Every structure is written in C-alpha cells, then in structure tokens.
Amino acid sequence: MCFLYTSGLLGYIFLQMRTQDICSFLYFSKWHRMKKKRYMLLTLAATVQAALPGVLLAGQGNEYLDMDITQLMSITVTSVAKKEQSLLDAAAAAFVITQEDIRRSGVTTLPDALAMAPGVQVARINSGNWSVSTRGFAGSTSNKLLVLIDGRSVYSPAYSGVFWDMQNTLLEDVERIEVIRGPGGTLWGANAVNGVINIITKQAQDTVGSLVRISGGNQLFGTAGRYGAKLGENTHGRAYVSYDSYGSNSLYETKQSAQDEWRPLQTGFRFDGEPDEELNWTLQGDAYRNEKEQFVSFLWLPDPPYLSDGFQDSSLHKGANILGRVHKHMGAGKSLTFKAYYDYAERSEYYYQLDFDTLDLDLQYQTPWGQRHNLTFGAGYRTVWGKFSKNFQVALSDRQDNLYNAFIQDEIALIPEKLLLTLGAKYEHNDYTGSVWQPSARILWKPQTHHAFWLSSARAVRTPGMVERQGKVLLGVYPMPDGRMVPSYVFGNASYGNEKLYAYEAGYRWQATNRLFFDAATFYYDYHNVQTLTPEMTPSGLHANFTNNSDGYSYGFELAADWKPAEQLNFALTYSYFKLDLQGNTPTVVSQSDFRTKSTPRHQVSWRGSYSLLHNLQFNLWARYRSSIVNYAINEGRGKKLNIDDALIVDANIIWTPRPGLELMLAAQNLLESQRLNFVSEYATPPTEIERSIYGKITWRF
Amino acid sequence: MHSKRLWPVLILFLLVAGTIGLSCSAVRAHQIETLELEYKLKAAFLYNFARFIEWPKVNDPSFPFIFCVLGKDPFGAALSGLQERSIDDQAIKLHYAAGISTGLDQCQMLFVSKSEKQNMHQVVRFTKGKPIVTVSDIEGFASADGMFEFIITEGKLSFIINNSKAQACGLRVSSSLLNLALKVQ
Numbered sequence: 001m002c003f004l005y006t007s008g009l010l011g012y013i014f015l016q017m018r019t020q021d022i023c024s025f026l027y028f029s030k031w032h033r034m035k036k037k038r039y040m041l042l043t044l045a046a047t048v049q050a051a052l053p054g055v056l057l058a059g060q061g062n063e064y065l066d067m068d069i070t071q072l073m074s075i076t077v078t079s080v081a082k083k084e085q086s087l088l089d090a091a092a093a094a095f096v097i098t099q100e101d102i103r104r105s106g107v108t109t110l111p112d113a114l115a116m117a118p119g120v121q122v123a124r125i126n127s128g129n130w131s132v133s134t135r136g137f138a139g140s141t142s143n144k145l146l147v148l149i150d151g152r153s154v155y156s157p158a159y160s161g162v163f164w165d166m167q168n169t170l171l172e173d174v175e176r177i178e179v180i181r182g183p184g185g186t187l188w189g190a191n192a193v194n195g196v197i198n199i200i201t202k203q204a205q206d207t208v209g210s211l212v213r214i215s216g217g218n219q220l221f222g223t224a225g226r227y228g229a230k231l232g233e234n235t236h237g238r239a240y241v242s243y244d245s246y247g248s249n250s251l252y253e254t255k256q257s258a259q260d261e262w263r264p265l266q267t268g269f270r271f272d273g274e275p276d277e278e279l280n281w282t283l284q285g286d287a288y289r290n291e292k293e294q295f296v297s298f299l300w301l302p303d304p305p306y307l308s309d310g311f312q313d314s315s316l317h318k319g320a321n322i323l324g325r326v327h328k329h330m331g332a333g334k335s336l337t338f339k340a341y342y343d344y345a346e347r348s349e350y351y352y353q354l355d356f357d358t359l360d361l362d363l364q365y366q367t368p369w370g371q372r373h374n375l376t377f378g379a380g381y382r383t384v385w386g387k388f389s390k391n392f393q394v395a396l397s398d399r400q401d402n403l404y405n406a407f408i409q410d411e412i413a414l415i416p417e418k419l420l421l422t423l424g425a426k427y428e429h430n431d432y433t434g435s436v437w438q439p440s441a442r443i444l445w446k447p448q449t450h451h452a453f454w455l456s457s458a459r460a461v462r463t464p465g466m467v468e469r470q471g472k473v474l475l476g477v478y479p480m481p482d483g484r485m486v487p488s489y490v491f492g493n494a495s496y497g498n499e500k501l502y503a504y505e506a507g508y509r510w511q512a513t514n515r516l517f518f519d520a521a522t523f524y525y526d527y528h529n530v531q532t533l534t535p536e537m538t539p540s541g542l543h544a545n546f547t548n549n550s551d552g553y554s555y556g557f558e559l560a561a562d563w564k565p566a567e568q569l570n571f572a573l574t575y576s577y578f579k580l581d582l583q584g585n586t587p588t589v590v591s592q593s594d595f596r597t598k599s600t601p602r603h604q605v606s607w608r609g610s611y612s613l614l615h616n617l618q619f620n621l622w623a624r625y626r627s628s629i630v631n632y633a634i635n636e637g638r639g640k641k642l643n644i645d646d647a648l649i650v651d652a653n654i655i656w657t658p659r660p661g662l663e664l665m666l667a668a669q670n671l672l673e674s675q676r677l678n679f680v681s682e683y684a685t686p687p688t689e690i691e692r693s694i695y696g697k698i699t700w701r702f
Numbered sequence: 703m704h705s706k707r708l709w710p711v712l713i714l715f716l717l718v719a720g721t722i723g724l725s726c727s728a729v730r731a732h733q734i735e736t737l738e739l740e741y742k743l744k745a746a747f748l749y750n751f752a753r754f755i756e757w758p759k760v761n762d763p764s765f766p767f768i769f770c771v772l773g774k775d776p777f778g779a780a781l782s783g784l785q786e787r788s789i790d791d792q793a794i795k796l797h798y799a800a801g802i803s804t805g806l807d808q809c810q811m812l813f814v815s816k817s818e819k820q821n822m823h824q825v826v827r828f829t830k831g832k833p834i835v836t837v838s839d840i841e842g843f844a845s846a847d848g849m850f851e852f853i854i855t856e857g858k859l860s861f862i863i864n865n866s867k868a869q870a871c872g873l874r875v876s877s878s879l880l881n882l883a884l885k886v887q
Contacts, residue, residue, distance in 0.1 A: 062742045062745055062779070062781070062783045064742050064743055064746035065745065065783050065784070065787070072743055072747055073858055074858065075858065561721070561722075563721065571721050573718060573721050573722070605714060607721065623717060625711060648713075648714055
C-alpha cells in the first residue's frame, strides 16, 4: 500500500513540474539560472547539433514566407501520436516492437526480439532454448505468459509455457509485436497472468513482391524466400519458406561442444481479402519441421543402472496450423469478428513425446451503447486433444480438455477524450478447476493531448497445466536404508488448483515532442497459491506433489524513452526494476521460492542507438545490462546453486543498402565476450555458454 | 577481475546518462522550436491571406499596408520579414497594439493574440463593418464573428473562414482561398 501511495505521490509531483523543471532537475543543478553553466550547456547543445545534420536550430528569419498555402498546409506543426494510437491510449503497460526495430536489431529469432521491450526478461539458454518471462518467474518452463501469433495461442497445454524453438514466423513478415505487461485475462483469457505477447504479421497486401534472404556466419546459416501477389480485385496472398541452421555452443563446465545444433524449417501462407468496405477476411497457415540436437548430461532411469551416461539426443518437432478470421463492420461503430483455428504440434524428445491437436473458435461483437459506452463482448470454445508416449521421464495420460469462455468489456467515456473507464470481466470454464472469473477495472486520464495517466486493477488466474494435474515426473533414484534403490517422482495432484494474482498498476505516457516519447509504469502484484513441490514420505519412497503452497508479492517499475533527435538518428532506452518475494506455506522440495525470486534480474537496462549515414548506410548498436541472477543447475546434483554475474551484452550491426531493394548486413551478437553463460535451465539442458555470433546477411526484395 | 567487469557497466552508464541529458536539452529546444515553427507558419499564412483578399479601393496607393498585432506578440522575428515584402505594390508596415484603440482603424489586417481571449468579443464589435481582416488562433474565433481562425488538425495548420462576415465588411476573399479552408461559414 505504502508503495502505491509513494508512486502516486511521485506521479503528482511529476505532474506539477514543467518540462524545464524536470530537465534541470536531471542536470542536478539550477543551471539555467547560472549564466556560466548555461553557457556551457548551450555550447554542448550547439556542438551536438552541429554534429548532427538535420537538427535544425531555429533561425532568425522566416523561411516559410515565400511558400504558398498548399505547401504550408502540408507541414506538420505538432506531433501526431507516434506510437500505435490504440496502445498510446491503452490503460495498460504496453510496448510495441515494430518491424523497423526488428530490422535494426539484427536479431534472428522471435524471443531475442522481445528483449527490446521493458519488463521482459529474455535469456538464451542454448541454441534453441530461451527463458522468456515478463515481470518475473523466469525459467525455461516459465508459464505465466500468453503468447499469440495472429490470435493463435502458442503456449503448450502441457505446462502452459511456450516452446520457443517451435515458433519460427518469418521475421520480415512481422508487422509488430505488442508486449503488454500485466494481466490481460479479461480480454485474452487464462494464462495472461504476467503478460500478453501479441505477434502480428503483415497483411498480404503489404507483402506484394518477392523477398530472398541468405545469411551466414560462425553460428548461423539461414535462408528464406517469400512471394506475395495480388490475386484478384480485392484479394492478396503470400507464401514463404525459411530454413535456419544454428551451430552448437559450448558446455559451461567442460568447455566442450554442447552439441545443441538447431535446424528449424518452416513454410506458410496468408491470404487477405476485402470484398467490400464492410467485410474483410484472413486465411493463413504454417507448417514446420525442426530438428534439434541436445546433449543430455545424464538421466535418471527407473530401472538399473538408474543413471544413464551422458548422451546425444536428437529431438524432432513437427506441426501445422490453419487460421481463418472474418471481420464485419455493421456501421455506427458496430463490428463482428469470428475467428477459428486448428493447430497440430508434435514434439519428440528422448524422454518424452507430446502430441497436441487444438481447435479454437472465437466470436466477438463490438457496439457503442448510448453516448458514452462502447461494449465489447464475446464467447469462445477450445478443445485440446493430448497424446503422450515415452512415459518413463515425464508421464502423462492421453486426454481431451474443453475450455469455454465468455467475456464483456465496457469502455465508458466519463469525460469524452479525457477520462475513460474500462470495466471488464471474463468467465472461463475448464475441465480442471471449473469456473474462473477474471475481472478488471482500468482508468485512463488525459489531462492534455500529449499526457496520459492510467490506473488498473485486475484479478488474473493461471489454470493448471496437464503435468501439474495428472503428470508424473521422475526426480531421481536413491538408495533406501535397506539397500533398495527407489525412484522418486513428482506427482500431478488432482487437487492442484489455480494460481491467482491480484494486480495493481499505474502508468504515465508523455509525447514530449514529436521526436520524444516517455513511458513509465509501476506495479504491485499479490500472488496466491503459486506452484510448489511438497515432499511426501510414502511406503514406496520419498515423492513430491505439485501443490499451490506459496504466496507472495512482487513490485517494480519500468521506464522507456524513445528519442529521434534527427531524421537519421534514433535512440531507445528502457530500464526495468523488479523484486519478487515468495513465502512457502509448508516445507518445499528445492528452495523453489529462492529459485523463482532470484532467477529474474533486479535491474535491466537496454540502450539502442541507430545512426544513418548517407541515406544508405546505417549503424546500429544495442547494449543491454542485467544484474546478477541465481539459477539451479539440475545436472550438478539437485538444486546446485549457480551464481551468474551481472552482464553487459552488446549487439552491433551495419546495414548497407547499395540500391533500393538490396540490403546487406554485417552483424555481431554478444560482441564483448567469446562465450557467455546467460541462464541455466531448471530442466534437463546442461549449463551452456552462448557463443559470440557474427554473421552476414543479404536481403533482396524485387 | 573486478575492474574488468566494471568498464562495460561504466560505458553503458555513460550511454544512458548521455541520452537522458541530451534528450532533456532536446525537449527544451524542441518545445521552443515547435512553438517557433507554429508561428512562422502562421506568419506565412497571414501573408498569403493578404494576397488573396481584395480590400475596397484605397485612394492613395503610396499608403502602406498596415499589419497589426493585438496583444502579446507571439511572432517575434517570424513577422519581421514581411516589412521587406509588399502586397499589391503597397509596402507592409507592422503595428503592434497593446489594447483596443482608435489606432486600430488604420489596420488592413489584425491578428488577435491568444492573450486577448477575454477581449475577443470586444475586438469583434470594434471591427464590425470596417474593412479589417481579423485573424486569430483563439478557439471559437470564427464562430464569435471573427473572420479567420487558425486551427491545428492532425498536426497540420489549417484555417476556418467566416466568409459572410468578410462580405459584410466589404472584403472579397478569393475562391482559391475558400477552397483551401477547412470550413467556410
């Protein structure tokens, strides 16, 4: 409470200050009253501005006097909101990663791109494994995030986490990635506890023409092609194929090859049609086949010899999906959207095989109601068939799960354009925990056009994954006093329930000038019934159960600034502070709360700078810092602590466009160190150091 | 070992501090710049308005075109270039007035500054029936019987013309100007 009060007070003080005051405050002195210092600052400003062509100092004359009115009317005087308007006006901690951001960053995978957003923790574990989380609970099995690709949920129903190595959407076709920190349960549904990541690909009309991309370097070989065309009066389509091959990294302990090559192959298509102004539709689909090598340092076996030697495992992922969406405008702000998708995903590793079929149907209706209300309501149905084999490490029984939901949201303009209240509630019914309610209330206040404050409070729920409910995971095999060897399991628990979150958030956005944008958000999360493992002594040995025996809270804040001092110069800066405290209600196996609270860095900074020279040469630099974390390495004995020092990770690249359509890139990732341990998986993967990657890329559009 | 880890952090700190510091000076520069740009454009619009309006015939062509600014001057140097230009061979003369006085009768064009918001209706009454083109960026100026009102829509500068008022004062606004206006009343 005290925290909320303090942040509220800070917000109030901030509001009372004028721009100049804030800036002079940041200079730690009343420089503008002291002529000498002012002179120094002006000199500095003049130097900077002289150095940056395009930063125009206001001249004495008036160069516009001789223009005619038509010319004058085309000049922008004030800033139009630079960000996607819907997100600028969102009463939530939202951040957008644009196609241009992705292009400049030099990243080659979706999870690496997510590191550009504040409040998101991204760490590459090995070639194809990542820990991606928002506002804590980092880990390779991080499970409180909802990830959607064009509206299709991609988290695995097995454990409610995302297999990032199975998401290989062509990066060139991504229009933007919306990262919403905080609960999105009301609109998006269960599992949107700590955040929603919305990956949106371009419409087919925006990808007409051909694209060929070839990249190669010490860690990566990749090739991709896409062809898009106008197919009819109002129909466009595209198809793509991409193949990448990522080289192996090295093991942390032995410095030998981790043999973790990863080779994703994916193809897909998208058609968009707009037969008339009222109707538009989309039909899209993907199919993929990924090979992934991994070194398994050892594996517990339920039978003699109980412990395997280290061995090489080749895993195979296959899948396909198809999605259709129809959007009908019915005039007067009313619209109806119907979406349906079918997704098949198969993942085969040495110690488990998962096989999921998902069918999802969604209907949504939006209508204004009276002068001040804008209602959105809808309903959805999802069914998941799960088939499992190779059950000796992770055992699950085949099953079908059904999920129904209905939601309503009302946007109320208390003062039109100035004060907006959004109330919403989602009802969801699942086969494990029955009915779940997720209400939220948000308020947005825009005292002036370029300032927006927002407050929100929401209840979000993470429903159990299949493993927690009815799985059986082999923990280890150990000798009993009588000399017998007994396996120890973690059992799924029929009474395992929902993890609950009560979230309180506040934020502020300021479009200071048309070239400068600030965003700040703060939060306090109150967690209940968080996942734990509770040991139980039984006649057959010591086991553990999945339980909900931990409560806690987290808090933090995130700052983001976007500054474009000149046409050819861009900066993006983010800072995130995070703290989580969990208290177990009963003794738990492994100090799990320790694992959860320390696996997320306290401080994270990301600085991106981009400079264009001569219109066809661009330099990009991305430096990110994170404070130290603590992981638990599973293969060094259960719960062996590994302290990972704070780190500065630098990516840099040069993009040269010798002629329109042709783009050459020379990029380096992890530039400062030849290899680095980023994060240690809490499951199976041995600690792996990620190699420095240097690659060249040719992209040709024609 | 420790110092080895320190320098990258230091570099990042410098980058961050540098960006914040520079962006702050940019906020100041830009706010001034934005406002300056806005009034430079408005000055250029005023000059263009004058070229597309016909005033009742003046007897003595050597008489200057008097351009008045009423209230706090928002233009600064943006207007001074007008003095080197002419309208229909009439030299332009700038006149700055603090308040409503008989001196304003001489003006062909009168820009009413935002500082005169309280006196807007008084100004309109004063110019009633006189061949004085009144222009302002006070919200609702055209509806309050002013002649030209500046308005910013979607970040671009535009204007509303109260043509019936202009006609009542014996002024003829060219059709090309009327066509460009956001709204003609």
